[in-house]
Amino acid sequence: MAKLINHGLLLFAMLFLTACGGGGGGSGSSSNSSTPVDSGLALESSVLTVNGKPVSGATFTSYGGATDTTGVTTSNGEVEYYEDSTTVAVYIGDVLIGTVASDAVTDPLTIESLLASNSAAANNSTLQNLPTILLEDQGSTVSSYALPANLAALDPVASTILTLNGKPVSGVDYVSGDTSGTTSQNGVFEQESDHSISFQVAGLELGPVDTDQLPTSIEALSAASESSNPLITNLPALLTDLNAADASNPIAGFRLYNLEQALLKPSSLPANRVLGVNLETPQAEADHINQPLITADIFRVARPFVEGSCNDIIYDANGWPTSIPDACANADTANGESKYAFTRILQFALGLSFPEGAYTVFYDGKGQINFSGMGCNGTRLEEGHYTVDVKAANACPDDSGKVQNINNIRGLEISITAIDATDPIRNIRIVMSGGICKGNPFERVTTEDSCSSETSFIEFAELYKNNDNVIVFNPEFLNFYKDFRVLRFMNSMEASPRRPESQTLNPCLGLSGTDYEACLLQSFEWQDRPTLDTAQWGGSYKTSVLKRLGMPIEVGIALANQLDAHPWFNIRHNATDDFVTRYAELLNDELNDNLIAHVEYSNEVWNAGFWGHHYVMQKGYNDTEISAMDNFPFRNSDFSVRTRYYAKRSIQIFKIFEGVFANNSRLKRIMGGQHKFAALADNLLGFEDAKDHTDAIAIAPYFHGCWNRQAVNGSGETYDHPSCSNTETVAKTMSEVTSLEQVFDVMNGVYDDSISDASLRGDPDSVEATIKLIAPQVAVTDSYSTDEHPIDLYAYEGGQHLTVNWGDTLVSTARKNSLLDFFQAANRDDRMGEYYTRLMEGWKEAGAKQFVLFTSPQSFNRYGSFGLKEHLGMTRTESPKYDAVLTFQEALLGCWPEFSEAGC
Template sequence: MLHKFPKWLLIFVSLFVLLAVAWYAYRAWQEQPPVPAVRAPPTPATSIAAQSPQASLLGINTNEIGYTDASMPFVDLFRSANPFQENVLRLKADAVTYDANGWPSNLNGGEAGTRFLGELPPDALPAGEYTVLYEGEGEIRYGNDAKLITHAPGRDIISLDAGNNGRLDASLVITRSNPDNYVRHIRIVLPGGICQHYPLKRVADAAACNGDTGMYLSFADHYASIVFNPDYLDFMKDFQAIRFMPMSGITRNPEAHWQDRPSMDEATWGGTYGARGAPLEIMVELANRLQKDAWFSLPHAADDDYVREYATYVRDHLNPELKIYLEYSNEIWNTNFNHGEYTQKKGIEMALGLNAADVGYEYYTIRAREIFAMWEQVFGGRERFVRVLGGWDTRPDFAEKVLSYDDTYKAVDALAIAPYFGGNIKGYREAETVEDIFHLTTEPDSYRSLPEVLEKVQRHAQLAQQFGVTLLGYEGGQGLVDWATRKPEQHPNPLFFAANRDPRMGQLYTEFLEGWQQAGGQLMMLFSAPRICQWYGCWGLKEHIRQPREQAPKYAAVLDFMAAHQPSPLPAPSKPAHNPLATAPRNPNDPLIVWRPAVDPERVFFIENPITLDLLLEGTAWDKRNLFGKWQGRWDDDFLFLTVRVYDSKRVFDSAHPADDDSVGFLIDTDNSRDAKLDGKHDFHLIFACDREKVVLGEGSAPMSAEALHSIRFDMRAFYDGYVLEAWIPWKALGMNPAIKDRVSVNVEVNDDDDGGSRDGKIAWMAQDKQALTDPRQWGVVLFSGR
């Protein structure tokens, strides 16, 4: 049809269209956000990669989002507040209702409040006036160290000055709110802003910006596009990769469906376990802004749709030049987390075996392989991501299990462990000076000393090479913490804090990283971004995001190490054709655990690093709250000190034989002969029942005189969720005189009765089948240790 129009008219129309396109393109450029929006990759003007030196093979773990997070990741402080529903201020809030995003939609005569800062060093935040923005009609009251300066509808100005305790604490309370236009979308914004082309530094005002650094962007006006605190970006820029496990809220997170994930529209991203977590959009945006590789950990209960949607978003939004490290859950072997219980239950449901711990490990490998396969399908290959299997730093045998099970090593690229040095809790409790702490942390024979940890690293590196995978560190660093304390001033916490602030700690970090590299370890994800020192540890490389380098010896040592060691990654190891363990069976007489000497009479029953009881020998239903336990043994020249902690929702003792009631059975082969049946001489079976004052010999046990039986003392104390056995077993009663490096075979069992009559279930430490009671070959070997 075009040939019917005059040529001059066609030229005129074409010029008009070109001019119109140019004009709208110019207007779009003028109106675009000055820094990248959260869902878009950064423009070249704001890319931070060019402003960061070449990083070594060191990465960093983020922190959990919460009001005590000293890394201060966001320019909007309210993003880290606790959800209103958690009512941390203990207000009259029973009748308050909330909208789908957690904003109080109707106070119903009450109040709704939360904390947005807590226990932070005063220097963690810049001085100045903070802008509070909100929508809706109502009133906000500020508390603790937050003071109102000026008020206008939808906009308050507050100050934040530490109180007499030298810590920053801040809260707010919505005291009045119109239900038809309720107070919502609260933002608490840092003072100042950034220069457009230099997002790593906060500036006070426009006078600090020029042509080279770009126009001034105030936080109050541009918080939505700036998103991240410049101090946070400046800290994170030096690391090669970012592990988002803490920031994503993985720990004890029950979410299973894609619609349950953290949302950009939620009132806050902070809170307790299961509530906190940043959206995936935020994590991807941070990696893109910094141009850093991303380490993602998927929730343990995530269904297939969740896994595929997660993979799809990462595929479509993460810079394709960045490497992805993909991990299923986090530390599923750690019984302190519900991830472990979940995988154990799933393994039992799949009838993988009797040992709850082992079937949990097996399910972990099965689900990890399924997730890797789904990501490969979504990505159309696996070139962009590294398939990571989590290990256990003190247990090379765990790595053997998960890598060898069903040839899992063929479906993974890397084994990751978390080597933490510093774990001699008993020694630390006896320490009087910081010098004592450093001595225990560096002494080769001290538990979890740096030399011992590096020896475990070497063993894992050998295993990784044997299976043809790369060795990574998903976490690592010092681990000085006493979980029995609850206050920072409790001993030995002041000594731990002082050690972390001592220049010698920087030297230990240098030795640690050099040892890791020399052993063949590749990317190490240090733990962690800046955190305050508290009773639960002093984990951060710095104690707050603005702490100077010269005051943070760990951080200074890490920067020096990175400057001296540029990355030179080794080629990917080749996979062996066959399972490396297929022709290398374990010696059945190798010790599985050690009994350490009980040199402190007051702590012989203190459970420290206990052994799990979760092998289901009898019964069909297993529940960690109803049939679960942990045990530990200590020894001296006269006694074996046996401790068993049982988790049982109901105690029953109504049978003639204690093994049919709630009771603990202890089996020991004193000469470690490990015969196929009880020998009647050296194989003892002791039963400790909740309703009896004296120990009972089990069927088939070696005989024991009445005097010997009476010499065995025990105490069984009831708790709200179970009971604890503490037993003093004289060696004389067992007819032995143990010495360092001797071995015995042992098994521990827990009998459970829930409804009277015969028992309903039994769990044990070591066994392959129900005959373990009379088959010492199935018991575990214990080594008597001198330390």
């Protein structure tokens, strides 16, 4: 049996403590305090305690008055001193425990408080941990604690206590020979006498440490480690940050995730944030649209392998190819099929939109990887480790050997040309160079020389080398989102897929009747969601909408926590109750306690372009109670059943979240309305008990202008647009503009919402109309509000909406292309910033609350110019919309109706 160091040895039972043996520096001469008969001075007393119980064997002395006193506490722990003494000191042997002014002596007088007053205790681990050592050595059931004749008698016990910042630290795993365990609340571990000991925190190896190196601390173990993992080199600071500042017994039982997020946490964030912003899908459907890089590992936004690989390849559950069959040698390369497992990243990306330079490639498994396009010079360093230079204009040859000077059209191409089927290549990480200085995750630096002596350099590659699922955000990505109070993750998590018929790969193609309905109403289970193990997030139009699922929930939570921003999550239209419950549980467990989870069911269910629209309408018809109700006034049955089912399912989801969170103060329950139709908000809030479980109605205040005076109906007949055909009230439509100035003129059209005749009101899509239509929405939410439960108006999206109606057969293609040029130019014009300011001011003055802008940096394209910036690398001065919203926010100094104090 392993021989363990005895924790109970070497304590003395108050032997040999005489007047001269008390040490302590006092001048008394007896083992108990002596009182001259004729002194005339009153004798004061207190009880010395440790761990709440009396202490025997402590030497005490009082001095500074007419008579000094020295003594040794007995089992009752009594300490005596004369009333004119100035100081009382307490010792263990010759070592000072601490002093206290006589007029500040408390009853009891605790060893803990004496140690806190003794700066020298910090340099002596045995003395500093005296209460813990006594508790560990003598137990918690004794009636009093006995001090030995000297401090050294406790050193063997002290050597088996692991500390952090001088305090015992619990939750650290240890192994010594055949002995293993976890440090106790008192930081105690057990060591086999003839073995060294090693420690682990969240799986990170510390040590081993030999007996002559004990006692030890997290600080010493970290400093002695030869690892370059920044989690280890920064471990003392990380554990300190994760514990309460006044923790007497810090804990180390954190997950690797907790340590990683603490390592990457900013030391400060912008003040007075009031606005929100939507995040975009990791991968746009169209190849030419450039989205922000989310993480330092750019492979996360590579196209799914299945989109460009050999058709015969089989994949595992996470999307990694398991082998390359022989049949792939005959792949139809003329039609775009590869002979290998193939994917690409950064297609059409400009150099300013991502960090050019050396990237480190890691992967698990065995095989061969080749690079082409924007990165043709990959170098294999060892199995599982490459480097590759990535530049937008690399002169790299294509498959035929021909050099293309502009390879951003191709992007960075990755081909897995050989796979060991017994250990397939997986978990590929392509990591940008450099890292950050601890405390500033918003700026990428290339080397540790860029960091000050007080801030550690955290290298991206070191983090990914040790954990392929670490969540390290791209600094440019963080730098943009840090300025916003609320982050809406609808698009980034692909929570609102387009309707089946509008997909290139229609999941319900060829189905009809009950088969089509079954496809339409298929449910979404918890196991269907993407995870950190999923190979790639999202996909292009070549991937079925059923498999294009965006980034994992965990990434959204990590981003919210790191930026201290409130997350806004959209629950998929077909999510099961089990999915909703697990979603709520994950949010409740992982989201920082100071953050509010904004929860919305689906997205724009009034919009027939989304799957959720058709889903909730069919569910409404299938609901016998809802389908039996009368239609809303002036509305058809489709609208009525859809609206009621949406309200019903929203309430069900809100109630699940309420049950999980318990405290509704950490929830914002949101239902989606429609900007031009305030009656919808009334319909939703008036359904059953919806008003009691809803905190906000959210709309999308967009401005643009009438597109055309006429339109074509489903029968091919041309008809006049009811709001835009009148040339007196609508001077010009967008389809008629011939200059950039006229684009702004149309957006600046007049609108009089007091006129009942729609043809006489003016342009319903102008900036003025958009602002005037806010007030009716506020009136509805106010009508359902109470002092105990106010209901607010939010904007889930908003801003400009200049888009070309490509389906309008009344406008020529050439005309549409010229309009696209005008619209993109307008979004780069300073006047657009002025229009954004008008919208923000109008929103605030109407009494509406949280405004979430649409959208994140995104390249302007034929479908719209919605990005506040065109890519992450663009400056504020180059981006008038971005500059305008930040200028508006900064001028408020945090004063906003939702969360400002009175008088703001």
